[in-house]
Amino acid sequence: MQVEDKTLELLQPLNLTVTAGESLAIVGSSGSGKTTLLSILAGLDLPSSGQVYLKNQPLHQFNEEQRSQVRAQHVGFIFQQFLLINSLTALENVMLPAELANLPDAQARGEALLSQVGLADRLDHYPSQLSGGEQQRVAIARAFISKPDILFADEPTGNLDSKTGQHITDLIFDLNAKEGTTLVLVTHDAKLAARCQRQVEMDSGVLTERLDVAAQTTQHSPEAETLVPQVG
Ligand SMILES: Nc1ncnc2c1ncn2[C@@H]1O[C@H](COP(=O)(O)OP(=O)(O)O)[C@@H](O)[C@H]1O
């Protein structure tokens, strides 16, 4: 059987600027390219062409080591598949980014965050001992610990019951309000999307701004945090 050598174009050329302190929802059907775009915006992946700036830093010119430094300094990421480390307890997973960044009080902050997501009695449990929804909450606590300037979250409420989902949504928007954290959220959750100031829709790799959704008017700082002029 012959396998054709074929390059998939996951994203069509696009421009996206996210302003400091803004909240942006990326919506769209499964397989449309949302996770791919989020990974590029966060500096986890590089586009095959184009430019990506995060906090004015040209990620497309950086190597993996330099990008990981930018991420450690500025970015919190909640993965769709959580990506917890199986050999570490819930608390150790949450503390890890703070320890890598040499932040003080990693343990106290980790315990407080796990308590905020309702897992105060699960600190010493390993991921395999936790349900999907509990693992997701550990991943959320881990993304918060380094007080990121920008939180990227891929379906953060995807595995949670509606009450827990609402609680996590409140936590995420508290961070936005209190710390001025920029939010870039991929979501199928209409309620979560509606709380964002802007929504963009991905459809087969084509990104369009949803102007039909009423954007709340809020003051933005003019500093651009993330810019993708050309992804092809
Ligand atoms: N590593 C990969 N190799 C090949 N195809 C991929 C890879 N990752 C994602 N895809 C494909 O790219 C498309 C977009 O994927 P993704 O960004 O995960 O979409 P979404 O998050 O919107 O569901 C899908 O068709 C998916 O199968």
Ligand SMILES: [Mg+2]
């Ligand atoms: Mg996805």
